[in-house]
Amino acid sequence: LYRQCLRDRRDGQRDSRSCQEAVRLRSQLRELDIEIMAQKAPGWLRQWKSAVRRYLQHIFYDRTSIDEDLVMNPEGLIRIRATVDAPEKEMNVTIRGPRRELNITRVPHVPGWVLFPSTRASLTRRVMDRINKNKYSPYCKVQANDNIRTFDDVEYKYRIGKCDYVLAKDASPDESFLVLVSKP
Numbered sequence: 001l002y003r004q005c006l007r008d009r010r011d012g013q014r015d016s017r018s019c020q021e022a023v024r025l026r027s028q029l030r031e032l033d034i035e036i037m038a039q040k041a042p043g044w045l046r047q048w049k050s051a052v053r054r055y056l057q058h059i060f061y062d063r064t065s066i067d068e069d070l071v072m073n074p075e076g077l078i079r080i081r082a083t084v085d086a087p088e089k090e091m092n093v094t095i096r097g098p099r100r101e102l103n104i105t106r107v108p109h110v111p112g113w114v115l116f117p118s119t120r121a122s123l124t125r126r127v128m129d130r131i132n133k134n135k136y137s138p139y140c141k142v143q144a145n146d147n148i149r150t151f152d153d154v155e156y157k158y159r160i161g162k163c164d165y166v167l168a169k170d171a172s173p174d175e176s177f178l179v180l181v182s183k184p
Contacts, residue, residue, distance in 0.1 A: 001025070034080040049078070053095070053102060060104045067101040074098065140168055142181050 001022050008016035038045065057064050073079060075098050084091040095102040125139075141149040148156045151168070160183050168179040 030084050030086070032080075032082045036078040036080070037076055038078070039076050049097075056095075056102065056104060060107060063105045063107070065103045067103070142167065 001018055005016065005019040005022045008014075008019055013019070057066075073096055077098065079094075079096040081094045081096075082091050083093075090106045090108060093104045093107055095104075140151050142160070143149070146157055146159050148158050148167075150156070160181060162183055164180040164182045166178065167181040168177075170176045170178070
């Protein structure tokens with residue numbers, strides 16, 4: 001994939017499909033940490049948490065271990081860690097509550113079930129890409145070399161000075177947003 005991207009770039013194709021996929025793979029983070037703090041959790045939430053724990057233990061009984069000895073989480077805090085392997089086929093999940101730790105190994109990773117963060121795109125953009133089946137999601141970009149890429153993927157060379165320039169704005173009668181850009 002990376003060699004194909006290098007060939008594409010030598011041929012003048014800066015953003016070919018192989019380059020986009022190579023960047024996506026290189027920027028994918030493989031670990032997700034979630035902390036849930038619930039002071040005085042309602043009864044339905046405690047019941048739901050217990051039901052989920054029992055369900056996971058039942059489904060993944062051969063891959064589950066429970067540690068109740070050395071767990072010292074504050075009361076009301078739940079920590080969840082999911083780590084996915086490189087080919088994104090399986091993940092390990094640890095759910096740590098105030099009194100016990102549940103470890104589940106080799107859980108099949110179903111794309112879309114857990115969305116791992118990326119260094120290249122915001123979580124919102126990744127969700128939108130997933131919804132749109134990784135079709136082009138419009139964005140504009142200002143690069144340090146005075147290149148501007150527009151929402152319709154056209155690149156311009158434009159010298160940006162210290163004044164404010166309109167990069168993007170809402171063209172509707174509401175005019176709900178305006179993005180200005182300038183060099184410091």
